[in-house]
Amino acid sequence: MAGSRSPRLSRESVMRAALQLLGEVGIDGLSTRRLAERLGVQSPTLYWHFRNKGELLAAMAEAIMRERHRQPLPAPGQSWQAWFIANAHSFRQALLEYRDGARLHAGTRPRGEVFGDVEAKLGVLVDAGFAPAQAIELLLAVSRFVVGWVLEEQAAPAAAPVTGEAPDAARYPLAAQGWAALAEESADQVFDRQLRLFVAGAEAMAGQSRGAG
Structure with a gap:
């Protein structure tokens, strides 16, 4: 054999x-x-x-992350918030560089040496005031957000990657107003702003972890 x-x-x-x-x-x-x-x-x-094919797909996903997704620790003086946002942007770009990159990554789990990268990121967040469990939850939440976002991007028509068809303004005035505002921005801009919602919520969570309650 x-x-x-x-x-x-x-x-x-x-x-x-x-x-x-x-x-x-x-x-x-x-x-x-x-x-x-x-x-x-x-x-x-x-x-x-x-x-098996599953093992091959997992190796492909790891290769994309290793080579396309830059995972530096915060630069001297860089806040955890700025690092967190930059890291998520890099993750998204890595998935976008390959056809069906998000579908390939979806469902994968850390294994082997990948845990070294995870541990380093957790260390940044724990140093910022998060409990280890909170830090894991935050990384998991933003990871699934990014994968879901790119799944939508890679499935959507190139002409309207964020909003799609606009609603009827006469019947749905609030939705139409919101759609129109989003349509004026790039997918990068909308993605960045939504990342900042994660940061705002996480800042409140970290504050609670340091409190008496």
Whole structure:
């Protein structure tokens, strides 16, 4: 059995080919059969490197985060709030760089060395006054917000990535007014403002954690 492993392939080369194929056919078209054809091997050969498709998808998602998502700790003098917002922007951009990037990432969980990045981020928030459980909740909440936001962006028409079709102003005047205001801004601007809602709520939560109650 060992002799059947293709000398041309490695775990890395399989994963890189899968990322390239993702860009061409999307996640729905990404199959082990198609990937094997791209690599010039039989499908069972891939299982020398990845036990199943789920493991391959998880490795692809980790590669995108490792290479496209910058995860620096706050610069000297930078507030946790500014770092938190910048980090979320970077996460969003990393997902947007790949076709179906958000769908690929959705459902993944930290594992292995990824916990080192998580621990460093938790340390920043704990130093800012959050309890460890609160810090985890905040990271989880913003992560799911970003993934959900990008899922919508990658599924929406390019012409209206945030608001879509405007409501009838005569029947829905409040909605129409809000839609019109959002339509004047870019998706980046709306995303940034909504991130700041997280920060505002988190600041109140951190204050409570330091209180007597």
